Amino acid sequence: MFMGEYCMNGKLFAQAITKVISGLLLVGFLLFLPAGSFLYWNGWLLIAVLFVPMIVVGFVMMKKNPELLRKRLNVKEEQSEQKTVIVLSGVMFLAAFIVAGLNFRFGWIVLQKWIVYAATAVFLLGYILYAEVLRENAYLSRTVEVQENQKVIDTGLYGIVRHPMYMSTFLLFFSMPLVLGSVISFVIMLVYIPIIAKRIRNEEQVLEEGLAGYSDYKKKVKYKVIPYVW
Known part of the structure; x- marks a missing residue:
C-alpha cells in the first residue's frame, strides 16, 4: 500500500x-518573442510572481492534499459550454501576452513603475485569496462537475461570495497586464468578464441540478463574485 501510494504521488509530482x-516555456515564448528581447523586465517580473507562488502552493497541496492537486491538474471539461470558455480564455491570454511583448518592443504606452509595482501587489493578493480558497474547499476541481459525496461550502470566503475562486482570478487577471506594463493588454483582458459570466451561469446550473443544498446556498449568499456588486 505504501509503495502504491508512493508511486501515485511520484506520478502526480512528475505531472x-x-x-x-511547459507553462513557463509557453509564457516565456509568448512574452519574449514579441518583445524581441530578454531585457523585457516586466516579463521576468510576471514569471517570478506567477510561477514562484504556483510552485509553493503546488508543494503544499502535494504534501497536505494530493487529491486536490490531482483535481487542479485536470483540465478536461465534459460540458461543451465550458470547452468554449476554455478556448475563449486561451485566445484572450494569447492576445494579451503577445500585445504586451509588442508594447515593450515598440513603446506604444509606457506605464510608470509605481503602477507596475502596485499591480504586482494586487496580483500577489489575488494569489493569497486563491490559496485560501484551496484551503477552504477540498472539492475545488478545475472542471465543472459535482463530485461524489460533495457538500456545499458556505463558510469563510464562501460565506461572502459563491465563487471566491473567480474573485481571486479577477485580481490576478486584471493586474497581470499592468504587471506586464501594457494598458492595451488590460483592455483585452476585460473580455474575461463575459467569459467568466458564461462559465458561472453554466456552473451554477450544474450545481443546482446535482448538488444537494446549493439552491438554498444561493438564497443565503447573494453575490457571485464581488460583494455588493455581482
Missing part, C-alpha cells in the same frame, strides 16, 4: 512539474 515547466 505537476511537467505542467509548470
